[in-house]
Amino acid sequence: MSAIAANLQAVLARIADACRRSGRPAESVRLLAVSKTWPIDCVLAAAAAGQRAFGESYAQEGAAKVVAAFDRHRDRDLEWHFIGPLQGNKTRIVAEHFAWVHAIDRLKIAERLAAQRPAGLPPLQVCVQVNISGEASKSGCRPDETLALCQAVATLPALRLRGLMAIPEPCDDFAAQRAPFRRLRELAETLRAAGLSIDTLSMGMSHDLEAAVAEGATIVRIGTAIFGERQAQTP
Numbered sequence: 001m002s003a004i005a006a007n008l009q010a011v012l013a014r015i016a017d018a019c020r021r022s023g024r025p026a027e028s029v030r031l032l033a034v035s036k037t038w039p040i041d042c043v044l045a046a047a048a049a050g051q052r053a054f055g056e057s058y059a060q061e062g063a064a065k066v067v068a069a070f071d072r073h074r075d076r077d078l079e080w081h082f083i084g085p086l087q088g089n090k091t092r093i094v095a096e097h098f099a100w101v102h103a104i105d106r107l108k109i110a111e112r113l114a115a116q117r118p119a120g121l122p123p124l125q126v127c128v129q130v131n132i133s134g135e136a137s138k139s140g141c142r143p144d145e146t147l148a149l150c151q152a153v154a155t156l157p158a159l160r161l162r163g164l165m166a167i168p169e170p171c172d173d174f175a176a177q178r179a180p181f182r183r184l185r186e187l188a189e190t191l192r193a194a195g196l197s198i199d200t201l202s203m204g205m206s207h208d209l210e211a212a213v214a215e216g217a218t219i220v221r222i223g224t225a226i227f228g229e230r231q232a233q234t235p
């Protein structure tokens, strides 16, 4: 078994354990394998081990892997998620290559994605990113802006609003890890109470997936625990 296949099994076991501890069915959490900075061969190794959904954070690099998997390697049923921050000049390439976008933090970006989504493709599945820990440095909309932004995004053609995403401050304490995930879940509940039909909480990374699953994550985004430590960040 390749190292990637073994890591993937270990991560799936962590998810299954966390689900069992919370009384959730294992299928209620999807694993998104975050392959940013890793070459297409790593994606293919994970795909050979059964992984279908992949996350990328850099538009050009990600689109190149989408094309390589599809054309060169004929792996046509992978599902590609764009999880990075999105600038206006990168929306077209993302709208053309990805199935999901996780980090919508302003209406302008959602409108560009909607306008640029090719007519032949299914609607782009989107999440609104919330700055749930409130640090000035992180992207994401403010919790008190989330309802209005989600209501506006939900009306756009060619997009389908699926839920919320967050990247809390890293910390080691389990209870402290849970707190921001709980706030995101409660925020999603208020959106549902306001009439939005959303089903996704994209939260949890390599170091805190157990806390995220305990608070209701439906997608966990895992890079390091599957592919190893990233060497360098692509700009």
Ligand SMILES: *Cc1c(COP(=O)(O)O)cnc(C)c1O
Pocket (backbone or CB within 6 Å): 034, 036, 057, 083, 084, 167, 205, 206, 207, 221, 222, 223, 224, 225
């Ligand atoms: C890189 C990245 C991840 C994966 O983080 P790991 O700690 O490597 O698991 C998850 N989400 C986002 C938005 C990322 O940019």
